[in-house]
Each structure stands twice: as structure tokens, then as C-alpha cells.
């Protein structure tokens with residue numbers, strides 16, 4: 512767990528945002544406060560039903576249960592495909608081997624790039640692709656609702672992110688993750704996911720009910736205080752990424768988080784809701800003023816993203 516870090520006993524009391532609530536102004540106000548206080552919240556009534564979550568986790572489990580040779584047939588090329596245990600290290604400040612997790616990244620599914628994805632063999636897993644595509648479809652719809660709610664929460668027009676081309680095209684990634692249950696895969700330094708902030712706009716995370724996810728609200732304070740994020744049946748956990756922190760001039764926070772081992776195997780599915788790679792990101796007009804000037808110069812999203820990836824993957 513690292514020197515100077517406390518073990519956690521408290522539970523993060525994260526706000527719950529109802530995506531289908533009729534009063535959008537009041538939902539947006541709750542979202543704003545959640546992004547200022549925590550950078551993490553739950554969403555409910557998001558349009559992904561229990562049956563689809565069930566099928567998604569079932570297919571995920573089937574993939575990770577395949578022999579390593581089969582999984583390596585779709586080993587990561589660029590930023591898509593399978594990454595075995597210990598090959599990614601989210602906390603680049605530590606000198607140990609990578610995180611104890613394996614995962615499969617499925618990139619955007621719009622027409623021009625959908626063929627760049629690597630899918631498990633249809634003979635081995637006949638329902639895999641259709642299940643992940645169905646999940647992508649539903650969660651992207653939830654993501655678009657979040658985009659407009661976020662705009663309202665920032666005192667911008669509801670279509671703000673669409674109007675500036677953030678969805679032109681959107682570049683979301685689905686990451687299916689498995690953390691081994693056997694504690695011999697971990698050490699004090701090797702966690703399931705080492706402490707990190709997400710890079711992009713927002714992450715919508717489906718977790719399977721096994722504990723392990725923790726947040727640290729004060730990233731610069733030592734020792735770090737970690738709080739457990741509990742699973743709420745049917746809810747997704749959402750967190751703000753560094754891109755949004757910069758976009759909002761640090762008004763919304765991108766919160767440090769990690770996954771610690773519990774002795775139980777754990778599955779999760781992250782949906783990184785990322786904007787168009789060519790998007791120019793500059794401080795939102797509602798987040799700066801003469802007395803509070805922008806803290807970050809404008810940047811093109813892909814340039815920033817590639818910089819963030821540096822050093823996290825083993826060559």
C-alpha cells in the first residue's frame with residue numbers, strides 16, 4: 512500500500528444522480544456539487560438494464576477464462592486489444608512491476624474506425640461481440656445525457672459539447688477488466704490498479720459487487736486517506752477525468768482512485784467517455800474570469816492523451 516499511507520475503514524458517501532429525473536435544473540445542481548466535492552458519483556436510471564449487465568459480465572468472464580494463448584491472439588495493438596497481467600502501471604511514480612490486472616480494450620465503434628478493433632474469435636465466444644456492442648450502444652446514450660447535464664451544471668447551453676464538436680466523432684473506449692482473487696498476485700506495492708486519475712472527460716464504471724475500489728479526495732495530502740466505494744445494485748460509478756478538471760479550471764475535480772486486492776476475483780467494465788481526438792480544449796468561459804484566469808494553455812485532446820499514455824504500458 513506504500514509508505515505513509517493509511518489503510519481505509521471509511522466508506523465514501525457518494526451522491527446519486529438520477530439521469531431520468533424530470534427536474535433537470537435540480538439534477539444539474541446536484542451533479543455540479545458532486546463534481547466539486549467528490550469528482551465521483553453514482554448514476555441510476557441510465558438505461559442499461561440488469562439483464563444486459565448480467566450478460567456483459569458473463570461474456571467478460573468467458574473471455575478472461577480462455578487460455579492465455581487464445582487471449583494473446585488479440586494482444587494489444589496501439590490502444591486496442593488484450594493486455595495481460597502486470598503490463599500496465601497507472602502510477603508511473605512507483606518502480607515496481609505493473610498492476611495486477613488483465614484487460615481488453617475495445618475502441619470507438621463508429622463506422623470509420625470500428626474495424627480497427629480486435630474481437631475474440633466468434634467460434635469460441637459466439638455472443639461476445641453482439642453483447643459488447645449492445646452495451647456500447649446503451650452506455651453511449653447514457654454518456655450523451657451526461658454530456659448535456661454536465662453542460663447545464665457548468666452554466667452552459669445544454670448542447671454545448673455537441674456544438675463545439677466534442678462528439679464529432681466521440682472517441683469512447685470500453686475496457687473490460689479482471690483482477691485475480693489469489694493474493695499471491697499482489698504485494699504491498701503491486702495493487703489491482705495503482706493510484707491514478709483518469710485522463711479523459713468522464714468514466715462510467717460498472718462494478719460487479721466485489722469490493723476493492725477506493726478514492727482519495729485530497730491527492731496532495733499525506734498520509735493519503737482512502738475511502739471505499741461500495742457497489743449499488745444497478746448503478747454505475749462515474750468519475751470526472753483530468754481533461755474535465757483542466758477544462759473547468761480545476762472547478763470540477765478529477766479524484767485519485769485505485770483498486771486494492773480483497774482475496775476475491777473481481778471484474779469491472781470501464782467506459783471512458785472521451786471526446787473527439789481533434790478537439791481543442793480551452794478553459795470553459797464559465798470557469799474563468801479576469802480575477803481567475805485560465806490555469807492551463809489550450810491543447811488538442813489527442814496530443815495530451817498520448818502524453819498521458821507515455822510510460823504506463825510496458826513496451
Ligand SMILES: O=C(O)CCC(=O)C(=O)O
Pocket residue numbers: 686688704709714716718724768769770778779780781
Ligand atoms: O476496476 C475498477 O473498479 C476501476 C478501474 C479504473 O479505475 C480504470 O480503469 O480507470
Ligand SMILES: [Fe+2]
Pocket residue numbers: 707708709714768
Ligand atoms: Fe480509473
